Amino acid sequence: MSYRDLFKFSETMRSLGFHRQIPIDSFHNSNFSLMAQVLIWLSLRFEPESTLLYDIETPDQRVYFIRTIAEFFALKANVKLNVKKLYQADRNAIGELLKITDLLNDALRSKITYNNKKEISKFDTNLYSKNNELKKQRELAVEITIKGSQLYQSLEEETELRPIREKCLNAFLDIGDMEQSLKSLIEKTKNKTEETKNLIKNITSTKENLDTKIAKRREDLDRNLKRLNTLKQVRPAFLEEFEDLESELRILYQEYILRQRCINYLENQQEQAAHIELMRMKEQQELAKNKIKNNKLDDEFKILDEDNEHNLLPEKVPGSSNESINKDHGMFSRLTDSETDSDLMLDDEDSNLLASDADLSTSKAEKSGSVQSDSDN
The missing domain is CATH 1.10.418 (Actin-binding Protein, T-fimbrin; domain 1)
Structure with missing residues (x-):
């Protein structure tokens, strides 16, 4: 010491x-x-x-x-x-x-x-150092748990390994077996050393091959870089025309986008106007139908009133039936003159409905006139 x-x-x-x-x-x-x-x-x-x-x-x-x-x-x-x-x-x-x-x-x-x-x-107040300390403490905690689990496993195995170890220590050692085991170990170590030497030789050869490949690749790279520089310096003949066409194409594309937007906007406005016009036509048709129904109800009520008057006054001046008929005809003529199909903007179905209603009213008026004339006679 x-x-x-x-x-x-x-x-x-x-x-x-x-x-x-x-x-x-x-x-x-x-x-x-x-x-x-x-x-x-x-x-x-x-x-x-x-x-x-x-x-x-x-x-x-x-x-x-x-x-x-x-x-x-x-x-x-x-x-x-x-x-x-x-x-x-x-x-x-x-x-x-x-x-x-x-x-x-x-x-x-x-x-x-x-x-x-x-x-x-x-x-x-350096939070970074505190963070590093926290990381180290976590790593140490994980390492402690791993070591503890390994120690627990080794202690569990100790009960089985202790008699085997004591048996091996107390056993009589044969010199021949020891020599044989040592010789086998020496042979294994010699083989491993030869293998490592061969690997070292192979590594040197592979290193030389890689060096030659790297040198070739560097030469190719230098050659390609020189060629790239020469190509950059040379300007093709069609390049100017290509650039002009490219700029013109950009302008045309912008005009195309603008026109397409305008067309889409106008189509949208046209669709909205058509929809508004269709809704207005439907409202006018509904108004016309309501007017026709109201006129029909008025005519029916008038006919009923006239029938009641004829029943209450049986004796009447001759020609009164003709006057009533004329009145009825005048009323219908007034209806047809005041409210025509062209003024109400009716379609074909509404005009047919109007015609059928007019015929029905005239037939009723004729029947009432004939009944009146019979009563007078």
Whole structure:
């Protein structure tokens, strides 16, 4: 063990707060008592409630002490110690002690840095750094869960693997089998080395081929770039005519779009005007039909009134029937003269309906006249 490691061990123990100063030359010779004190103190730093026996008078007690210390640190700190070096208690044991002291010193430093960061974070407003810390904490949490699941699986398998391992350790080793296995392993390693050498040779050959291909492609690229530059400089004869036609085509296309919009607008206006005219014609036809129905009702009421008068006055001046007929004819003539088909703008069905109504009224008038004449006679 070097002088540097001895100095580091003494300074680390002093920084951890060991109750006595450890000289650098204290482990030039075997010093089991000092080493036992250091180990007991370090175990108490890991677990203050630990109850390790400090009995190192006989060699058996020392062996038991070293064994318990190694088990303690393997379980509590996950640190594997070499029991042989610890039992020597000389300069070779410093390396094993440094494993424990470095772990405690790193924990102490991390605690100090954490406290400093905590104090600084009160005045720190950089959200980006906090976001990075949050990401790291999440990654650590995921890693801890993965490690925990792996540890759980390995502990489950330990019950099955422990007897197999103990059986293999306690089994008698055959020298011939060991030699045979070592020879087979040597042959496998030789084959793997030959394969790797062949791969390295192939890699060099492929690298040379790729270099030649890259050089050819670069030459082709330079040649094509030169050709492209020459083609850009040369202007075709039909290019000016093509540009003129293209500009003219743009103007014509704009005119075509404008005219098409105007045509669509005019067609829409024409459709709206036709629809309005159709609605007006329908309204006029409805008005004409209503007028015809009203006139028919008026004529029927007048005929009934005249019949009632004839019944009340049976004796009347001759020729009164003719006068009544003339009156009826005058009324119908007045109706036909005042309201014609051309004035009411009726279609063919309305005109036929009007004609049939007029015939019906004249037939009724003639019947009433004949009845009147019979009564006079």
